[in-house]
Amino acid sequence: MAKTGITLRTKDYSQWYLDIVDQAGLAENSGVRGCMVIKPHGYAIWELIRDAMDARIKETGHVNAYFPLLIPKSYLMKEAEHIEGFAPEVAEVTRAGGEDLTETYVIRPTSETIIGASYAKWIRSWRDLPVLINQWANVMRWEMRTRPFLRTSEFLWQEGHTAHATEEEAERETLMILHDVYADVVERVMAVPVLRGRKSEREKFAGALRTYAIEALMQDGKALQAGTSHNLGQNFARSFEIKYTTVDNREEYCWTTSWGVSTRLVGALIMAHSDDDGLVLPPQVAPIQVVVVPIFKNDEERGSVMEAASRITADWKGRFRWKLDDRDHLSPGFKFNEWEVKGVPVRIEIGPKDIAKGTVAISRRDRPGREGKAFIEQAGLTQHITELLDEIQLSLYERAQRFQQEHTFEVSTYEEFQQRVEQGFVRVYWDGTSEDEDRIKTETKATIRVIPFETAEREGMCFLTGRTTKQQAIFARSY
RNA sequence: CGGGGCGUGGCUCAGCCUGGUAGAGCAUUCGCUUUGGGAGCGAAGGGUCGGAGGUUCAAAUCCUCUCGCCCCGACCA
Structure with missing residues (x-):
């Protein structure tokens, strides 16, 4: 696909x-x-x-x-x-x-x-x-x-x-x-x-x-x-x-x-x-939040579709950053892919079938394929998009947060550390020196990313030195 | 700075080994047909083969030097 x-x-x-x-x-x-x-x-x-x-x-x-x-x-x-x-x-x-x-x-x-x-x-x-x-x-x-x-x-x-x-x-x-x-x-x-x-x-x-x-x-x-x-x-x-x-x-x-x-x-x-199909942008930092792709076979359809497009977008000014993709030398399929690669959060398709039914097709970039596509009434579209943009923003944050949680590990031995540090953040009790940190970097490519503000409630044993401490550190490989 | 790779139409590359009139796909332009998930056919334009020197009747191709870029390791928002 x-x-x-x-x-x-x-x-x-x-x-x-x-x-x-x-x-x-x-x-x-x-x-x-x-x-x-x-x-x-x-x-x-x-x-x-x-x-x-x-x-x-x-x-x-x-x-x-x-x-x-x-x-x-x-x-x-x-x-x-x-x-x-x-x-x-x-x-x-x-x-x-x-x-x-x-x-x-x-x-x-x-x-x-x-x-x-x-x-x-x-x-x-x-x-x-x-x-x-x-x-x-x-x-x-x-x-x-x-x-x-x-x-x-x-x-x-x-x-x-x-x-x-x-x-x-x-x-x-x-x-x-x-x-x-x-x-x-x-x-x-x-x-x-x-x-x-x-x-x-x-x-x-x-x-x-x-x-x-x-x-x-x-x-x-x-x-x-x-x-x-x-x-x-x-x-x-x-x-x-x-x-x-x-x-x-x-x-x-x-x-x-x-x-x-x-x-x-x-x-x-x-x-x-982002995903394997291209960029994925949260609505708040998307230069174009909504793109409208008109679909038609001939001049007659073109006229009615463009008219419908300007009707549904009439009250968008000042509400969204949006674009009507009216380039007529490109096929709709090409446009879908192009806007997906560029990360536009919401795509509206409007064609003859929609005009007959009073609907539009709406797709969300954060859920590729059929899952993120729906046909909805033109009436109330603006409100729907407003809510959808908020939902996408939140959903992306939650997805990233879940990923971070699932890739944050607490370990207590250097052996576990070496295995987990290839997968994400590793939280440890830490009482080492700069030299210890150098050694860890040489051996695992990982460095201390941050020493969290909140110290642990109870003392623990430093995973490297074995000394008892309340201080923790988050290690990871980094860019 | 070490190690590897590549320089050929705008882009991606073939051709080089074994020297003999520079090619393909994509893109571009024009025409016709198309348009609900990357359209089709036809025609056209476009390259002193990274640069310099050498070998040769003849060099994209062989030799020498040189320049540039990319990738992998040591520094970093």
């Missing part, structure tokens, strides 16, 4: 992903190594995710601004751990205007340093705090191996950068972003369930005090870091002299945070919901 050129997930998951990106028209490789062209359909999805994030970021009190693409290399050098973490992957600009530059610039891999330099100028008093700024930007990290959306040398993202008077306030900000912005948008808008927690020392951001993350589980059992939020402590404040005067006239360093989500979210979306 599926005559697509899409590789089956069971055969080669990685190739399946590339096929979806290609055939759904999301992105393609460019003339620059590791950099993709995001095509209109892929970009439209990103815009919906971006707009949802942007709205939430603003609702939580932040404002947008913009800082330069180029950063003086000397800025990057100021924070020791930071430069150590990023040095291998920065691209440098050494020549411009036909001459060698006196100061080398780097293309931003992230903007803590140049934003820190501004904050040092802007902040004087406790009255200036907090500073709550976000920017939407492109960044570049020279990656060795890239995959569309999941890891590209240049990617689009937002990076929030805030400065606070106290550690508690910075910590509250860091966690608020993780829960109320990132987890909330990813789960409710993208219908992708996530785990939340803290990163291990080994996995935290270069220069941060603590890093928190949301992690999603893909259909192949590998985890994907979907967003990170860092409490930077006073590290960057010390490096960039971001200081303020307290109420009682003391000079103090600020506490700063940074947090980001990127076009990688599009990759998460693809891998969380």
Whole structure:
């Protein structure tokens, strides 16, 4: 039945992903190594995710601004751990205007340093705090191996950068972003369930005090870091002299945070919901939510079908993102397949038989084939679609959540661990060191994805060291 | 940076081993017939075979060098 050129997930998951990106028209490789062209359909999805994030970021009190693409290399050098973490992957600009530059610039891999330099100028008093700024930007990290959306040398993202008077306030900000912005948008808008927690020392951001993350589980059992939020402590404040005067006239360093989500979210979306027939999109991030395919044999039928189509869609404007596919050189069957590959949640077919009966055929993308197809009355169609879109959104989330639950395992021995970690998240009691974590990575390719916020109610034995602890960790192989 | 593979119309590839006038399918354009799950027939346009050098009467094909891309391993949102 599926005559697509899409590789089956069971055969080669990685190739399946590339096929979806290609055939759904999301992105393609460019003339620059590791950099993709995001095509209109892929970009439209990103815009919906971006707009949802942007709205939430603003609702939580932040404002947008913009800082330069180029950063003086000397800025990057100021924070020791930071430069150590990023040095291998920065691209440098050494020549411009036909001459060698006196100061080398780097293309931003992230903007803590140049934003820190501004904050040092802007902040004087406790009255200036907090500073709550976000920017939407492109960044570049020279990656060795890239995959569309999941890891590209240049990617689009937002990076929030805030400065606070106290550690508690910075910590509250860091966690608020993780829960109320990132987890909330990813789960409710993208219908992708996530785990939340803290990163291990080994996995935290270069220069941060603590890093928190949301992690999603893909259909192949590998985890994907979907967003990170860092409490930077006073590290960057010390490096960039971001200081303020307290109420009682003391000079103090600020506490700063940074947090980001990127076009990688599009990759998460693809891998969380799609199937062997193509992309599957939750309605809230579907550029086209409803497509209408008219069916007719001759000009006479064409006239009445198109008239009926415009009648049933008359009150759709402002309610759905929809399209009438009136291309007349393509067969209905071709159109069905095309819109399925592109992930459109709901398809309406309307033809002579429907006009005679006052019905339309309606199909839902999340339930392929006959199961998801029904014939319903034209009367009340708009209301029906509105409800169906909500139902699809919820159903996709629940399906992904069920998958995550069924692929999360609690184990107590290293032997069980090695077997289960190939299938999904593995929750263990954990009292190991960074060296232990390295060893596990070497032996199993798995790393700590998050250390959950909630500790276990009772003590348990670390699956590796045998020591007693209340701390748990979630391991998985990851993208 | 190691290991493997590939460069031939827009796309996917055959042809290369064994040198002799560049091919197919898809796509495109036009015409007619079609349209409820990827339509059919007919016609047309389109390639200095990644690049450079060499061998030869003759190179997509053999030799040397070079460039680029993809895939697999060590870094990462």
